[in-house]
Amino acid sequence: MKVKGKVFRYLDNVDTDVIIPARYLNTSDPKELASHCMEDIDADFIKNVKEGDIIVAQKNFGCGSSREHAPLAIKSAGISCVIAASFARIFYRNSINIGLPILECEEAVKGIKSGDIVSVDFESGKITNETTKESYYAQPFPPFIQKMIEAEGLVNYMAQEIQK
Amino acid sequence: MSMTMSQKILASCAKVEKVEAGQLIMADLDLVLGNDITAPVAIKEFAKFGVKDVFDNKKVALVPDHFTPNKDIKAAQQCKILREFAHEKEIENYFEIGQMGIEHALLPEQGLVNAGDLIIGADSHTCTYGALGAFSTGVGSTDMAAAMASGKGWFKVPSALKFNLTGKLSKWVSGKDVILHIIGMIGVDGALYKSMEFCGEGVKNLSIDDRFTICNMAIEAGAKNGIFGVDEITLEYLKEHHKGTPKIFEADSDAVYEKVYEIDLSKIRPTVAYPHLPENTKTIDEVEKIEIDQVVIGSCTNGRISDLRVAAKILKNKKVNPKVRTIIFPATQKIYLQALKEGLLEIFVEAGAVVSTPTCGPCLGGHMGILADKERAVATTNRNFVGRMGHPGSEVYLASPAVAAASALTGYITNPETV
Numbered sequence: 001m002k003v004k005g006k007v008f009r010y011l012d013n014v015d016t017d018v019i020i021p022a023r024y025l026n027t028s029d030p031k032e033l034a035s036h037c038m039e040d041i042d043a044d045f046i047k048n049v050k051e052g053d054i055i056v057a058q059k060n061f062g063c064g065s066s067r068e069h070a071p072l073a074i075k076s077a078g079i080s081c082v083i084a085a086s087f088a089r090i091f092y093r094n095s096i097n098i099g100l101p102i103l104e105c106e107e108a109v110k111g112i113k114s115g116d117i118v119s120v121d122f123e124s125g126k127i128t129n130e131t132t133k134e135s136y137y138a139q140p141f142p143p144f145i146q147k148m149i150e151a152e153g154l155v156n157y158m159a160q161e162i163q164k
Numbered sequence: 165m166s167m168t169m170s171q172k173i174l175a176s177c178a179k180v181e182k183v184e185a186g187q188l189i190m191a192d193l194d195l196v197l198g199n200d201i202t203a204p205v206a207i208k209e210f211a212k213f214g215v216k217d218v219f220d221n222k223k224v225a226l227v228p229d230h231f232t233p234n235k236d237i238k239a240a241q242q243c244k245i246l247r248e249f250a251h252e253k254e255i256e257n258y259f260e261i262g263q264m265g266i267e268h269a270l271l272p273e274q275g276l277v278n279a280g281d282l283i284i285g286a287d288s289h290t291c292t293y294g295a296l297g298a299f300s301t302g303v304g305s306t307d308m309a310a311a312m313a314s315g316k317g318w319f320k321v322p323s324a325l326k327f328n329l330t331g332k333l334s335k336w337v338s339g340k341d342v343i344l345h346i347i348g349m350i351g352v353d354g355a356l357y358k359s360m361e362f363c364g365e366g367v368k369n370l371s372i373d374d375r376f377t378i379c380n381m382a383i384e385a386g387a388k389n390g391i392f393g394v395d396e397i398t399l400e401y402l403k404e405h406h407k408g409t410p411k412i413f414e415a416d417s418d419a420v421y422e423k424v425y426e427i428d429l430s431k432i433r434p435t436v437a438y439p440h441l442p443e444n445t446k447t448i449d450e451v452e453k454i455e456i457d458q459v460v461i462g463s464c465t466n467g468r469i470s471d472l473r474v475a476a477k478i479l480k481n482k483k484v485n486p487k488v489r490t491i492i493f494p495a496t497q498k499i500y501l502q503a504l505k506e507g508l509l510e511i512f513v514e515a516g517a518v519v520s521t522p523t524c525g526p527c528l529g530g531h532m533g534i535l536a537d538k539e540r541a542v543a544t545t546n547r548n549f550v551g552r553m554g555h556p557g558s559e560v561y562l563a564s565p566a567v568a569a570a571s572a573l574t575g576y577i578t579n580p581e582t583v
Contacts, residue, residue, distance in 0.1 A: 013352055013441060017549040021556075022528040026231055026238035028205045040556040060353040063386065064549060065528070066288040068205055068304035089357050089388055090288055094304035154306050155212045 001150060003080035003101070004119040004130070005053035007112055008038075008045060014057050015064035016091065020073040028069065030076035037073040051078040054120070056112045058084065062091025071095040081120050083127060083138070085109045096145060099153040103127065108136035122146055166420060168324040169391050170359040172413040173299040177282040185323035185420075193223070194298075195276055196311040197285030199267055199524075200228040202304070204245040206286055209309035218253050219315030225257040225276060225285075226250050227267040230524045235531035265496025265522045268292040268380060268464035272405060273496055279394045279402060280411025284308070284317050289464050289546065291382045294391035295375035296398055297412065301389045322388045324359040325350075326421040329366030331430035336580040338474070339374030340466055340544065340564035343381040344435040346427070348445030356386035358422065361415065363393055366429045372401045373470040380465045381546050384442040436542075436577060437562035440550045448567065448579040458541040459484075459572040460553075461565050462493025462520070463527040466544035469499050471565040476508040478569035478580060479515040485575035490517035491533045497522060517572070529553045535560075542571045 018040045020033055027033065038045035055061075055074065061084035062070060071094050074082065082095070085106040095102045101122055108127045112118060116131040125140030141149070144157075151157040167175065167182065175183045177191035196218075198206050203226055210218075218224050226246055231239035250258035257276060264270065268289050271277050279297035283290065288302035303317070311317050327346065347354070360382045362375075370378070375392050382390030392398070394412045402410050433447040461467070461475050472494060484490045492512050494500035500522065503509050512519050526533030527545040535541055535558035543553065548560035563571070566580035573583050 015547075015549045017528070017547065017552050018556075021551050022201075022230075022530050023534075023554075025201045025530075026236060026242060028208070028242070040551040060356065060386065063352055064288065064547060066202060066286055066290075066302040066304050068202065068286075068306060072205075086353065086356065088353070088386060090302050090304060090383075093307065097304060097306035155209045155309065158310070159212055159214075 001122045001146065002119060003052060004117065005080055006050065007054050007056050007114055007116045007118050008049065009112065009114040010055065010057040012058040013060045013063055016062055016067055016070040017064055019062065019070040020067065025067060025069055030072050033069050033073040034076035037077045046077060049077050049079065052080045053078060054118050055079055055082045056109055058109055059086045061087050063088035066090045068094045068098060071098050071100045075100040083108055096148060097154040099149045099151065101149050103138040105136050105138035108138065111136060166416050166418045168359060168419045169361055169393060169413050169415045170299050170324060170389055171321055173280055173282055174319060174321055183321045185321055187321045188318060189321060190316055190318050191282055193284060193311055193315055193317050194281035195223050195225060195283040196308060197225045197267060197271065197283065197287065197290060198308050199230050199287055200232060200243045200246050201230045202286035202308065204242045205305035206308040206312065207245055207249045209306050210312050213313040215313050218255065218312045221254050222256050223315065224255050224312055225271060226255055227259050227264055227270060228261065229264060229266050229522065230528065231530050232523055233261055233521065263497060266464045266467060266524055269468060269495035269499065272296060273498055275406040278406050278408050278410055279398060280413055284311055288383045289380050291387065291389050292376055292380040292464060294379035294382065294389050295372060296402065297392060297394040299389055299391065302383060322357060322359045323422050324361050325355055326424040327360060327362045327427055328364040328424060329362060329427050329429055330364055331366050331428045332369040333429045333432065336566045337432055337434055338564045338566065339370060339377035341432050341435045342429065343378045344437050344442065344445050344562060345432050347381065347385050347442045348435065350385055352384060352441050352443045353386040355382065358387055360385065360387045360390040362390065367392060368395060368397065369429060371470060372397055373468045376468065377465055381442065384546060434564060434567050434579060436567060437548055439548050439559040439561065442548060442562060451577050454540065454561065454577045455575060456488060456542050456571055456577065457539040458489045458533065458535060459568050460491050460526050460533055460541055460543040460545060461568050462495060463524065463545040464495065465546045466565050467493050467495030467499065469502050471544065472503050472508050474565045475569040476511045478566060478583060479517065480511050482515055482573055484516045484572040488572050488575050490572040491520060491526065492517050493520045493522060495522055526553060542568045542577055544568050
């Protein structure tokens with residue numbers, strides 16, 4: 001599976017409260033959640049984001065709350081992949097569970113700027129900055145995680161596996 | 165052997181002799197928790213498993229505490245999903261308004277947490293129960309759904325940081341100051357993916373409430389869990405609240421820790437975390453004159469009876485600064501009633517504070533104390549992210565109940581030693 005998109009770049013410690021503020025958590029509708037994604041630190045995000053775009057951030061992305069609404073909002077906003085130097089633990093788990101691909105790669109984070117076009121190959125873990133023509137390698141997902149992402153999350157994946 | 169406390173609990177629940185850091189295991193769960201924000205998503209996912217019932221209707225706890233009493237129609241709809249599921253699946257530990265409380269204060273109080281238990285909760289502050297020697301950690305809604313269906317969870321065995329505590333806290337210094345001091349020292353990702361294990365002879369000088377507060381905020385350092393060893397104080401608490409026999413796990417003498425921190429409790433000063441991260445700490449001696457608009461005393465971090473007693477001691481026979489909206493949230497109905505019996509609520513009302521029914525409301529910017537643009541609050545809660553308590557232009561300063569109460573009197577962040 002490969003994705004390609006324009007980069008929205010953020011700094012350290014982007015927390016779940018700014019990804020989706022609690023005032024909107026009285027719903028779990030992904031589209032409604034997406035319409036408020038990142039608004040407290042980047043009011044233009046939702047206006048500018050297009051299907052397939054990529055978030056790149058520094059360390060500890062997704063720190064804070066266990067709300068699965070955070071990766072849901074990002075995914076529903078059209079983001080195809082999040083690349084960060086490191087992820088907070090619960091966010092990492094939640095993202096895989098709902099089928100949002102996320103990659104840890106400090107080198108890529110250093111070499112990518114906002115607005116760059118980046119492509120990612122999940123099979124090999126290769127991240128290419130199409131704007132600068134530089135490539136980086138993240139630890140690729142093992143096959144079952146790749147399948148989980150393709151199935152749009154853990155529950156669908158488990159259901160498929162059970163039916164086999 | 166060579167295992168930490170956390171690793172021993174995981175090994176026991178995975179029914180294996182030994183685990184080591186980095187190992188992936190599947191383990192049996194003693195309790196699965198969800199609230200009115202996270203459980204509705206989990207319930208939707210649970211339906212896809214096609215199983216009729218939850219794995220054990222005694223081992224699932226559902227607590228509507230975040231947007232309750234319901235703040236609007238949408239919140240009411242979310243809570244209805246929770247209520248109907250609880251009734252349909254005959255979940256014993258569903259706590260309706262009137263019997264409820266803030267989940268992490270409520271579960272230990274209701275005797276649902278035992279030493280040695282393995283607990284996951286779809287709430288990041290589930291790590292609170294480590295205070296009682298349990299391994300507890302926050303997860304998301306999908307993990308909660310899978311756990312409700314199977315009674316099992318998968319874990320990557322964490323490595324650990326050891327905090328060797330010595331000495332005794334000074335007057336007006338509490339567990340909140342200890343954990344803010346530690347987060348200030350190691351940073352918001354200082355314990356990322358790891359266990360924080362608290363030990364040393366200073367532990368005996370920390371009350372169970374102090375330990376709850378310390379473990380509650382382990383997640384603010386990125387930790388997977390925080391945990392204290394079981395001692396006489398733990399056993400006394402468990403005897404009063406839990407019917408079962410405690411399962412006591414001690415770290416091996418040769419257990420491996422990534423790092424050991426020596427903390428002298430007697431040297432810790434009242435500590436305040438500045439916006440917008442819990443790691444931005446200063447001691448009360450370094451804090452400038454910061455004027456505030458609101459004080460919030462409560463939450464799963466500091467809404468326990470000992471917290472209310474400290475606040476009452478400072479507010480007794482005094483008036484809060486008229487420009488400071490002072491809001492006090494007992495964490496559970498039981499704590500509320502105890503505060504009533506002890507006359508604490510009277511002290512608060514006479515001082516000009518508002519006393520609320522238990523809810524997580526203001527802590528996460530949900531309801532009951534939302535800040536407007538450029539307003540500042542001192543809160544005993546656990547997070548001070550951008551927009552955490554309302555408008556993204558507002559600011560939250562985290563502090564102990566003593567600092568919060570003293571600040572309510574003066575109108576600016578204040579050392580409790582001076583009021």
